[in-house]
Amino acid sequence: MDARLSNKVADFCRSGIPFAVSVLLILAAVLPYGLPKSSLAAPVLALISVYYWSLFRPELMPAGAAFLLGLLVDVLSGGPPGLNALVLILVHWAASGQRRALAGKSFAVGWLGYLLIAGGAAILNWFVASVFHVTVIESVPLLVSHAIGTAAYPLVAIFLARLQPLTRPA
Amino acid sequence: MAKGPRLSTLAKVAAPARGVAQRFGFGLLVAAALALLVLGKTHGDAVRQLRVLAVEAIAPVLEVLSAPVISARHALSEIEYFWQTNRENQALREQVTRLAKWQTIARNLEQENANLRALLNPAHDPAPMFISARVIGDTGGLFVQSALLNAGRRDGVEAGQAVTTALGLAGRVVEVGQRSSRLLLLTDLNSRVPVVVEQSRHRAVLAGDNSIRPRLTFLPANAKVNPGDRVVTSGHAGVFPPGLPVGIISSIADGEARIQPLVDWARLEFVTVLRYRALPAGDLAHKGAALGSGRQSPRPVTPGL
Numbered sequence: 001m002d003a004r005l006s007n008k009v010a011d012f013c014r015s016g017i018p019f020a021v022s023v024l025l026i027l028a029a030v031l032p033y034g035l036p037k038s039s040l041a042a043p044v045l046a047l048i049s050v051y052y053w054s055l056f057r058p059e060l061m062p063a064g065a066a067f068l069l070g071l072l073v074d075v076l077s078g079g080p081p082g083l084n085a086l087v088l089i090l091v092h093w094a095a096s097g098q099r100r101a102l103a104g105k106s107f108a109v110g111w112l113g114y115l116l117i118a119g120g121a122a123i124l125n126w127f128v129a130s131v132f133h134v135t136v137i138e139s140v141p142l143l144v145s146h147a148i149g150t151a152a153y154p155l156v157a158i159f160l161a162r163l164q165p166l167t168r169p170a
Numbered sequence: 171m172a173k174g175p176r177l178s179t180l181a182k183v184a185a186p187a188r189g190v191a192q193r194f195g196f197g198l199l200v201a202a203a204l205a206l207l208v209l210g211k212t213h214g215d216a217v218r219q220l221r222v223l224a225v226e227a228i229a230p231v232l233e234v235l236s237a238p239v240i241s242a243r244h245a246l247s248e249i250e251y252f253w254q255t256n257r258e259n260q261a262l263r264e265q266v267t268r269l270a271k272w273q274t275i276a277r278n279l280e281q282e283n284a285n286l287r288a289l290l291n292p293a294h295d296p297a298p299m300f301i302s303a304r305v306i307g308d309t310g311g312l313f314v315q316s317a318l319l320n321a322g323r324r325d326g327v328e329a330g331q332a333v334t335t336a337l338g339l340a341g342r343v344v345e346v347g348q349r350s351s352r353l354l355l356l357t358d359l360n361s362r363v364p365v366v367v368e369q370s371r372h373r374a375v376l377a378g379d380n381s382i383r384p385r386l387t388f389l390p391a392n393a394k395v396n397p398g399d400r401v402v403t404s405g406h407a408g409v410f411p412p413g414l415p416v417g418i419i420s421s422i423a424d425g426e427a428r429i430q431p432l433v434d435w436a437r438l439e440f441v442t443v444l445r446y447r448a449l450p451a452g453d454l455a456h457k458g459a460a461l462g463s464g465r466q467s468p469r470p471v472t473p474g475l
Contacts (some may be wrong), residue, residue, distance in 0.1 A: 032437070064199060080210055140381070141312055
């Protein structure tokens with residue numbers, strides 16, 4: 001009885017790893033490192049993390065979790081409220097919907113999937129923010145952030161892949 | 171290897187029920203996000219208030235997490251200094267000689283200014299008081315240029331106050347919580363700062379557009395400005411004290427001037443929040459106050475009558 005309870009607690013903690021790691025990544029990204037463009041890190045890391053877990057452990061990164069992570073990014077950034085929440089739910093939807101095509105294949109396929117899905121996210125981001133601010137927003141920062149995200153994807157994905165075995169039930 | 175089959179059997183059993191639930195939940199979440207966006211547009215203040223509360227909750231965590239980051243930055247800059255001490259010394263010596271001349275000139279001007287003020291009896295700019303704050307979050311993102319500060323209402327921070335660094339204006343406070351606040355940088359899309367070109371005294375509004383070089387808008391058509399001209403706050407609208415250095419005109423193309431802010435964004439660490447009121451009650455009594463407080467600037471004010 002006791003052992004089963006502690007097993008359950010341990011499983012619960014394990015299943016929380018993807019969300020907790022994403023939160024930590026976002027918080028770590030906004031710290032004042034004094035590096036140029038570091039303010040782009042939080043949305044990019046959130047995107048990578050949601051994409052990765054939606055692809056490889058979708059049951060541990062439900063749409064609600066993606067929504068909450070987006071909300072956290074929105075609160076920190078002070079940007080249009082709900083923007084990142086919307087983007088991340090749709091990223092979750094796209095990534096978990098394309099599991100058959102993307103998961104379990106080579107690393108490059110996962111990377112290509114990120115390139116495409118994050119590209120769609122960037123366009124959506126730009127469109128919603130432009131409507132929100134009622135101007136045509138400069139798209140260069142978005143391209144820069146998409147490039148940074150795509151370049152950073154392998155590093156972050158390798159880090160998350162290291163953590164992935166921890167999420168498996170004992 | 172073991173992962174694949176187990177997942178697929180699980181998926182087979184639970185798929186129909188979960189599919190429905192997920193689709194429903196998914197639609198609900200999309201609707202919630204869209205509703206938030208609409209609310210953010212129609213009830214911006216209420217949503218902002220909620221965000222301030224959320225930031226209040228996160229700020230202590232960020233403060234703790236940012237401490238080691240800042241220590242590391244200090245350590246790195248120490249090492250950098252150590253390597254460059256010789257060159258730095260040389261440069262500083264030259265600067266000291268140069269500034270010594272300026273000091274003499276400034277003293278003379280200060281004295282002359284005080285004498286002339288005593289003669290003219292002009293309205294006096296109140297000396298701004300200030301609050302020092304630490305940047306605890308380099309937030310913002312794609313479309314926002316903002317930072318979180320660890321000072322809030324309890325420290326006297328109010329929305330609208332100017333935030334400067336030793337080099338120049340960084341932006342203004344837009345959201346204030348009890349012990350944290352959000353600084354909107356000059357470069358943000360929503361940033362508008364009334365400025366004046368220091369040499370020609372042409373007024374303009376510095377408008378951010380999320381690029382690193384905000385542009386000067388509402389510059390008179392006949393204004394003659396050149397790259398390299400300094401731009402300072404004009405003090406119009408009474409939000410910012412006049413004369414704070416803002417930036418240097420970097421380029422003029424198609425009648426559009428862009429400025430390079432003086433702030434070193436990469437070293438935004440400690441900032442000064444200015445508690446400034448253009449017309450504080452009873453301040454006119456201090457008309458002869460000493461000019462010692464540094465941040466004051468001689469604004470050409472003509473008495474109303």
